Amino acid sequence: xxxxxxxxxxxxxxxxxxxxxxxxxxxxxxxxxxxxxxxxxxxxxxxxxxxxxxxxxxxxxxxxxxxxxxxxxxxxxxxxxxxxxxxxxxxxxxxxxxxxxxxxxxxxxxxxxxxxxxxxxxxxxxxxxxxxxxxxxxxxxxxxxxxxxxxxxxxxx
Amino acid sequence: xxxxxxxxxxxxxxxxxxxxxxxxxxxxxxxxxxxxxxxxxxxxxxxxxxxxxxxxxxxxxxxxxxxxxxxxxxxxxxxxxxxxxxxxxxxxxxxxxxxxxxxxxxxxxxxxxxxxxxxxxxxxxxxxxxxxxxxxxxxxxxxxxxxxxxxxxxxxxxxxxxxxxxxxxxxxxxxx
Amino acid sequence: xxxxxxxxxxxxxxxxxxxxxxxxxxxxxxxxxxxxxxxxxxxxxxxxxxxxxxxxxxxxxxxxxxxxxxxxxxxxxxxxxxxxxxxxxxxxxxxxxxxxxxxxxxxxxxxxxxxxxxxxxxxxxxxxxxxxxxxxxxxxxxxxxxxxxxxxxxxxxxxxxxxxxxxxxxxxxxxxxxxxxxxxxxxxxxxxxxxxxxxxxxxxxxxxxxxxxxxxxxxxxxxxxxxxxxxxxxxxxxxxxxxxxxxxxxxxxxxxxxxxxxxxxxxxxxxxxxxxxxxxxxxxxxxxxxxxxxxxxxxxxxxxxxxxxxxxxxxxxxxxxxxxxxxxxxxxxxxxxxxxxxxxxxxxxxxxxxxxxxxxxxxxxxxxxxxxxxxxxxxxxx
Numbered sequence: 001x002x003x004x005x006x007x008x009x010x011x012x013x014x015x016x017x018x019x020x021x022x023x024x025x026x027x028x029x030x031x032x033x034x035x036x037x038x039x040x041x042x043x044x045x046x047x048x049x050x051x052x053x054x055x056x057x058x059x060x061x062x063x064x065x066x067x068x069x070x071x072x073x074x075x076x077x078x079x080x081x082x083x084x085x086x087x088x089x090x091x092x093x094x095x096x097x098x099x100x101x102x103x104x105x106x107x108x109x110x111x112x113x114x115x116x117x118x119x120x121x122x123x124x125x126x127x128x129x130x131x132x133x134x135x136x137x138x139x140x141x142x143x144x145x146x147x148x149x150x151x152x153x154x155x156x157x
Numbered sequence: 158x159x160x161x162x163x164x165x166x167x168x169x170x171x172x173x174x175x176x177x178x179x180x181x182x183x184x185x186x187x188x189x190x191x192x193x194x195x196x197x198x199x200x201x202x203x204x205x206x207x208x209x210x211x212x213x214x215x216x217x218x219x220x221x222x223x224x225x226x227x228x229x230x231x232x233x234x235x236x237x238x239x240x241x242x243x244x245x246x247x248x249x250x251x252x253x254x255x256x257x258x259x260x261x262x263x264x265x266x267x268x269x270x271x272x273x274x275x276x277x278x279x280x281x282x283x284x285x286x287x288x289x290x291x292x293x294x295x296x297x298x299x300x301x302x303x304x305x306x307x308x309x310x311x312x313x314x315x316x317x318x319x320x321x322x323x324x325x326x327x328x329x330x331x332x333x
Numbered sequence: 334x335x336x337x338x339x340x341x342x343x344x345x346x347x348x349x350x351x352x353x354x355x356x357x358x359x360x361x362x363x364x365x366x367x368x369x370x371x372x373x374x375x376x377x378x379x380x381x382x383x384x385x386x387x388x389x390x391x392x393x394x395x396x397x398x399x400x401x402x403x404x405x406x407x408x409x410x411x412x413x414x415x416x417x418x419x420x421x422x423x424x425x426x427x428x429x430x431x432x433x434x435x436x437x438x439x440x441x442x443x444x445x446x447x448x449x450x451x452x453x454x455x456x457x458x459x460x461x462x463x464x465x466x467x468x469x470x471x472x473x474x475x476x477x478x479x480x481x482x483x484x485x486x487x488x489x490x491x492x493x494x495x496x497x498x499x500x501x502x503x504x505x506x507x508x509x510x511x512x513x514x515x516x517x518x519x520x521x522x523x524x525x526x527x528x529x530x531x532x533x534x535x536x537x538x539x540x541x542x543x544x545x546x547x548x549x550x551x552x553x554x555x556x557x558x559x560x561x562x563x564x565x566x567x568x569x570x571x572x573x574x575x576x577x578x579x580x581x582x583x584x585x586x587x588x589x590x591x592x593x594x595x596x597x598x599x600x601x602x603x604x605x606x607x608x609x610x611x612x613x614x615x616x617x618x619x620x621x622x623x624x625x626x627x628x629x630x631x632x633x634x635x636x637x638x639x640x641x642x643x644x645x646x647x648x649x650x651x652x653x654x655x656x657x658x659x660x661x662x663x664x665x666x667x668x669x670x671x672x673x674x675x676x677x678x679x680x681x682x683x684x685x686x687x688x689x690x691x692x693x694x695x696x697x698x699x700x701x702x703x704x705x706x707x708x709x710x711x712x713x714x715x
Contacts, residue, residue, distance in 0.1 A: 025644065025645065026646040027434045027435075027645070028646050029433070029648060029649055057561055057562070058561055059564055060564070060658070060677065061675065061677040063662060065673050074662070074675075076649065080561060080575075083582070107564070108562050108563050108564075108686075108689075109563050109564025111688075112685040116681075120397075135389065135390040135393040135714060136244070136280060136390060137243065144395065144398055145398055155287065156246055156282040156287050157282075197363075199363055201391075201392060202392055202711055203414055203500060205369065206417060206418065206499060207498070207499060210481075210485070210498075213476065213477055213481030214477045214482060215481055215482070215485045227364070227365035229363075239392070242392060242394065245391040245392070248363065252363060274411065274414070275394045275399065277399065277402070278394050278395035278398065278399055280394065281394055281395070
């Protein structure tokens with residue numbers, strides 16, 4: 001399916017999902033980039049996973065970006081059946097207690113990647129069965145990948 | 158025997174039925190210790206691969222008497238090969254304390270010498286000597302297997318130069 | 334092909350809380366199996382594993398955070414140390430992402446050199462897998478043969494072309510660091526000729542060895558459905574029977590000009606994961622020969638300014654690394670350093686499948702299954 005057909009298929013079910021246009025002078029791949037509201041992410045993901053014409057069964061990666069005023073969670077999907085790609089960008093405004101629904105029940109591939117996003121950026125995924133730190137020690141304070149993170153020196157520095 | 162005892166005292170007397178060798182206890186015991194250093198198989202990161210290459214057939218380590226042992230209880234040497242992170246540091250301390258004396262530590266590679274290319278990372282120890290005492294530092298990123306072998310040879314020289322008598326004297330008379 | 338659009342039974346396969354009863358075994362982070370600092374918390378009912386939770390992070394070196402402070406060429410040094418057994422493909426994946434954003438045309442000779450060193454690197458990485466997997470199972474000779482002899486030949490070739498044995502920093506943004514010295518291509522051809530004979534040797538030593546087959550056949554089976562759901566890529570996915578290879582699906586560089594097959598298994602057990610890698614070595618040898626036939630003298634580096642700027646925006650470049658689908662997602666804001674760099678690590682995502690894969694097997698099989706997934710902790714922890 002081309003980007004236009006994908007957009008039409010998703011917007012038919014979820015009209016408030018919009019395409020993120022390429023701004024002037026910005027480089028980007030030619031995949032379809034969609035902005036999804038945080039509360040709706042689980043439903044939209046379930047739809048694109050199960051709908052036979054879309055069938056995005058492979059979650060390539062899941063990551064997060066700190067834009068200083070808000071966070072953004074990026075999902076990159078690939079369909080092994082139809083060979084098309086899709087990118088979701090979810091804007092999370094809350095910087096004190098950011099939280100969005102987890103997509104682990106839909107793709108188990110999201111399991112550790114969501115834990116990593118929580119560990120390094122602090123965004124919680126509600127509905128995840130094991131929301132704990134994964135890369136840093138359990139008693140680490142702070143979320144290092146945030147732009148305002150200041151490392152606390154300890155005996156190992 | 159001369160090259161093995163490294164210019165230590167040696168007195169040889171041939172008798173019917175055998176010989177008598179007379180030497181200093183230090184020389185003899187140090188010779189035995191340095192000729193069969195058994196390291197713990199402990200690789201952390203990329204340097205571990207070069208350490209494995211130095212055990213393998215091209216840069217054989219067995220000719221120095223070095224045989225890897227999987228448990229710290231039976232090892233003399235711990236080669237810290239790779240980056241020491243803050244999560245791993247307490248485990249390295251535990252392994253060091255599990256090794257029986259006399260025990261030695263070689264810090265292999267820039268990461269364990271001083272933090273290496275990750276010196277400004279939030280989760281990396283700036284050198285393993287912040288955690289355990291180190292005897293020999295081998296620089297490189299990663300050091301070639303020959304460099305690690307030279308590190309072990311340096312350690313052998315260090316072991317040969319060790320004097321038990323001097324250590325006992327130091328213990329008996331603490332520095333004021 | 335399995336029907337991968339069936340409703341996902343994720344609730345059944347996701348691990349729940351570890352059971353309260355049973356013996357708790359903590360495997361690692363220091364253990365003789367040479368996979369690095371990984372800890373697996375196993376709960377076993379007698380000899381059977383009831384729950385297995387890998388515990389990682391013992392090698393977390395903050396590469397993604399450091400990338401925000403380093404300039405684009407300096408990051409290549411960091412990428413070397415991610416999957417340290419396949420440094421060439423790491424460099425290449427990163428350069429693919431940056432070159433996509435800059436739309437730099439790569440000179441043809443540089444592309445062929447990249448393919449030759451990339452495939453040689455794949456063979457070297459699979460040699461390490463062969464050797465260490467043999468040691469895990471209990472066979473010591475394949476290690477000395479594959480790791481101590483063949484891989485050293487490949488490292489000698491790499492040392493001639495770029496000066497380093499492990500962390501090459503050879504593939505740069507816009508091309509490669511240096512041209513091959515005189516006689517290098519002839520040496521590569523000699524090596525390829527010899528390697529065919531050595532692969533037959535591995536077959537007698539390990540692949541069809543009855544003890545090895547007893548320990549790895551029908552152990553740790555994985556279906557394609559499970560693999561795709563967990564995001565598993567690389568030889569692990571191909572062993573389940575699913576034909577997926579970035580070199581064919583999303584071809585990059587000059588791979589469309591190469592002719593090669595994609596070996597697939599049938600049932601995704603440990604033996605098949607091993608067998609797929611040995612077959613991949615054969616395909617790599619074919620590709621190196623083809624690239625050596627097609628390569629012509631020319632430039633090895635595109636004309637880029639000394640202090641080049643990557644335009645603002647984002648780019649994702651991925652390729653088929655020996656361990657799976659390795660990708661770099663870079664967000665640039667026009668400054669000399671990236672704003673954010675994320676690495677899609679195949680070993681990290683393959684390893685999470687272990688939570689389901691280890692259930693129901695014996696404790697002795699845990700080592701066999703863990704070895705067959707072929708992870709590198711540098712990539713898992715970054």
